[in-house]
Amino acid sequence: MSSYSIADYVVSIYTLLLGSMTLRFNPNARKNQIFFLVTLFSFIWLFSYGLSDSVHDHKIKLMLLKLGHLGAMQLSPAIYFLTLEILQAHKKKIDVYWARFAILLCAAFSVLIFTSPLYFKGIVMREWGYYPVGGILMFVYALFTFTMASRIVYVLFQASKKAHKEFQYNDYQKFKYHSISVIIFVFAAIDYLPKFGINFYPFGYVFVGLFSSISTYAIIRHKLFDIDIVIRRSFVYSSLIASLTLIYLSIILISERIFSSFFGYRSIVIALIASSVVALTFNPLRF
Numbered sequence: 001m002s003s004y005s006i007a008d009y010v011v012s013i014y015t016l017l018l019g020s021m022t023l024r025f026n027p028n029a030r031k032n033q034i035f036f037l038v039t040l041f042s043f044i045w046l047f048s049y050g051l052s053d054s055v056h057d058h059k060i061k062l063m064l065l066k067l068g069h070l071g072a073m074q075l076s077p078a079i080y081f082l083t084l085e086i087l088q089a090h091k092k093k094i095d096v097y098w099a100r101f102a103i104l105l106c107a108a109f110s111v112l113i114f115t116s117p118l119y120f121k122g123i124v125m126r127e128w129g130y131y132p133v134g135g136i137l138m139f140v141y142a143l144f145t146f147t148m149a150s151r152i153v154y155v156l157f158q159a160s161k162k163a164h165k166e167f168q169y170n171d172y173q174k175f176k177y178h179s180i181s182v183i184i185f186v187f188a189a190i191d192y193l194p195k196f197g198i199n200f201y202p203f204g205y206v207f208v209g210l211f212s213s214i215s216t217y218a219i220i221r222h223k224l225f226d227i228d229i230v231i232r233r234s235f236v237y238s239s240l241i242a243s244l245t246l247i248y249l250s251i252i253l254i255s256e257r258i259f260s261s262f263f264g265y266r267s268i269v270i271a272l273i274a275s276s277v278v279a280l281t282f283n284p285l286r287f
Contacts, residue, residue, distance in 0.1 A: 008050030044071030077102035177218035
């Protein structure tokens with residue numbers, strides 16, 4: 001198993017467990033159903049990418065990366081529809097039309113992953129392992145994804161101004177944590193950039209992990225998704241700290257590996273110094 005895949009495994013399983021729990025406690029709520037789909041697609045994306053680092057057969061590796069990308073593609077319309085559920089009465093018809101169009105576009109482009117080199121050109125070896133190479137059609141879909149992400153951030157920000165005045169305290173807290181978690185999640189779209197020759201480590205799993213952790217906290221603290229779970233607060237905080245610490249340590253280890261590959265050093269002392277610098281850099285994120 002590659003050290004780079006550890007974070008993918010941890011975040012994907014953690015996220016899917018959260019989505020499954022949410023659906024189990026309130027399976028008829030539309031918001032819970034969409035949230036589960038978001039966690040399921042995130043799991044397919046991250047787990048498949050992580051698993052691809054653990055296999056040596058090129059064809060299996062290629063198929064896993066295509067499957068993972070397929071899961072990532074579905075997140076665009078899923079997050080859009082989750083946003084519409086968050087907006088409630090504040091959603092606009094234009095966003096409903098955009099979300100429906102996103103489903104149709106996603107369905108069409110999903111077929112191209114397995115059929116057209118204009119979308120999925122192949123895979124290439126990077127410092128962290130094999131990674132997809134996007135064609136012109138993937139670039140088109142990536143632009144659409146970034147456009148939707150920008151729209152999501154904008155409409156949530158605009159709606160928050162009204163929600164603060166119109167919502168009751170509990171409803172506003174739910175809206176606030178929904179919005180924060182979704183806005184953080186959309187930044188995971190940066191994982192598209194390395195597919196077009198921009199050589200930096202894809203750390204979108206960090207935003208997925210933060211999305212899941214914020215949602216977990218809000219479920220316990222503010223009954224997010226209308227779920228009332230009685231759990232000791234100490235257990236909740238301990239679970240969140242453990243999850244974020246795993247992600248934090250993964251970032252440190254992976255970043256140090258990237259620095260080592262880039263600068264070519266092999267000294268243990270230098271490695272420890274580099275790890276310390278990375279740890280200090282990401283410490284504010286951990287807190």
